[in-house]
Amino acid sequence: MADSEKRLEQLVERLREYGCRITPQRLAILRILTSSENHPSAEDIYEQLRVQFPTTSLATVYKMIAMLKEMNEVLELEFRDRSNRYDGNRPYPHTHLICLRCGTIQDPEQSELENLPRQIALRAGYQLVSHRFDIYGICPACQAAE
Amino acid sequence: MADSEKRLEQLVERLREYGCRITPQRLAILRILTSSENHPSAEDIYEQLRVQFPTTSLATVYKMIAMLKEMNEVLELEFRDRSNRYDGNRPYPHTHLICLRCGTIQDPEQSELENLPRQIALRAGYQLVSHRFDIYGICPACQAAE
DNA sequence: ATACATGCAAAACATTTGCATAAGA
DNA sequence: TCTTATGCAAATGTTTTGCATGTAT
Numbered sequence: 001m002a003d004s005e006k007r008l009e010q011l012v013e014r015l016r017e018y019g020c021r022i023t024p025q026r027l028a029i030l031r032i033l034t035s036s037e038n039h040p041s042a043e044d045i046y047e048q049l050r051v052q053f054p055t056t057s058l059a060t061v062y063k064m065i066a067m068l069k070e071m072n073e074v075l076e077l078e079f080r081d082r083s084n085r086y087d088g089n090r091p092y093p094h095t096h097l098i099c100l101r102c103g104t105i106q107d108p109e110q111s112e113l114e115n116l117p118r119q120i121a122l123r124a125g126y127q128l129v130s131h132r133f134d135i136y137g138i139c140p141a142c143q144a145a146e
Numbered sequence: 147m148a149d150s151e152k153r154l155e156q157l158v159e160r161l162r163e164y165g166c167r168i169t170p171q172r173l174a175i176l177r178i179l180t181s182s183e184n185h186p187s188a189e190d191i192y193e194q195l196r197v198q199f200p201t202t203s204l205a206t207v208y209k210m211i212a213m214l215k216e217m218n219e220v221l222e223l224e225f226r227d228r229s230n231r232y233d234g235n236r237p238y239p240h241t242h243l244i245c246l247r248c249g250t251i252q253d254p255e256q257s258e259l260e261n262l263p264r265q266i267a268l269r270a271g272y273q274l275v276s277h278r279f280d281i282y283g284i285c286p287a288c289q290a291a292e
Numbered sequence: 293a294t295a296c297a298t299g300c301a302a303a304a305c306a307t308t309t310g311c312a313t314a315a316g317a
Numbered sequence: 318t319c320t321t322a323t324g325c326a327a328a329t330g331t332t333t334t335g336c337a338t339g340t341a342t
Contacts, residue, residue, distance in 0.1 A: 021316050021321060042307080057324045062307060080224040080331080083306065097270055108266045117281045120254045124243055126283035133279050135263045137272035167341050169297060188332080203299045208332060226306080229331065 004034040007089055011073060018071060028052050029064045033074065033088030039096075039105040041083035077105065077134075093117075093131045099139035108135075150180040153235055157219060164217060174198050175210045179220065179234030185242075185251040187229035223251065223280075239263075239277045245285035254281075 011030050012022060020026070032040065032048045040048075046061045065086060068074035075087040077096065085105055095111035098104070117131040157176050158168060166172070178186065178194045186194075192207045211232060214220035221233040223242065231251055241257035244250070263277040 019321095023316070023322060025323075055324070058306090059308080059325080060323055063322080066308090078224070078226040080226050080230060080306090084226060095266065097267065097272055099272070100275055106270070108270050111266060112262070116258070120241065120257060121243065121281050121283050124252070124254050125286035125289075126243055126245070126281070127289055128281065128283045129246055130282040131280060132282070134277060135267050135272070135274065136276040136278070137267050137274045140271035143271075143273055165296095167296065169341070171298075201299070203301095204331090205300080205333080206298055209297080212333090226331095 004089070007034045011068075011088070014071060014073060015067075018067075020067065025049065025053055025056060025060055026064055029061060030088070033068075033086065036088070037106075039077065039085040039087050041085050043083055045086070077132075093133075095133045096135065097139075098134055098136050099142055100136050101138055101142040104139055104141075106139075150235070153180045157214075157234070160217060160219060161213075164213075166213065171195065171199055171202060171206055172210055175207060176234070179214075179232065182234070183252075185223065185231040185233050187231050189229055191232070223278075239279075241279045242281065243285075244280055244282050245288055246282050247284055247288040250285055252285075 008030055011034065012027070015022060015026070015030075028049055029045060032045050036044075042058060042061050042065060045065075046056070046058050049056050049061065065074060065076070068088065068091075069076060073088065073091050075091045075093070077085045077087070079085070082103070090107065095108055095113060097106050097108050111133070113133055118128050121128040154176055157180065158173070161168060161172070161176075174195055175191060178191050182190075188204060188207050188211060191211075192202070192204050195202050195207065211220060211222070214234065214237075215222060219234065219237050221237045221239070223231040223233070225231070228249070236253065241254055241259060243252050243254050257279070259279055264274050267274040
């Protein structure tokens, strides 16, 4: 898909500006992140990475993610009871639909949250930094399967 | 405060119905939870509990929390990078304002999310279970202090 | 009396860190 | 060449679990 290739090039450029070396492992991680629509976990990324780099480690994946977080180029969705999940295509806060059965995370068509986070923050005197809006439920496929 | 006492009695009643024993430790944990406006962590609860029960353990706190979660009588706000935080007064999903500097968690006056989670879930064919709406920023006190 | 709760210690588990080796620039 | 990245192993920190002892009912 053209979109994910464009995003890949953009990320490579940003890494270069940032003074990072473009290693084959990093390129592969970026490719996995940008071509992924399903918010992979670090483990997911690692599994895919091992296809090309059988001796790679989870530490490499985590170090790359840490770097991308620092650059605000990946969105981290934290879960204490499972692995964190990552979105390298939309690295800004946005609404997520999360299936509690199969673990799928998708972005709904529209979300109309608009500037609610800003309004609420402002009203309470907070300086807005970020927000998180997750909707948890059972996805259509899991409903059909039960 | 009358509200928190009423909530406490309600919880004790629910525990009894559930077939749980009302131990002094459990009563104290409930008291800490219901009288707390600042979304304590398990550690916070433990520290307060130790005042009355110097030999108590974190395991006791966690086991009690697990029981209350099972009964849907406590809301757990999960954070991977810090401790989870708990709300025993409003055990249903609601909007949170979270200060990234001092860690305070408060509930905004009004939130006008209304039935947005339900609408979005429905539109995507999901069966709604729960949601999470967190707004992260810097609270007024921390802004003044910098 | 007896089933359930407590509290200690050890386990679990994702993520982070230290460090020697490897390899981009 | 020389600095940065990799990948192994060990550490971290919160939450969970096992089990012997204690206790509410």
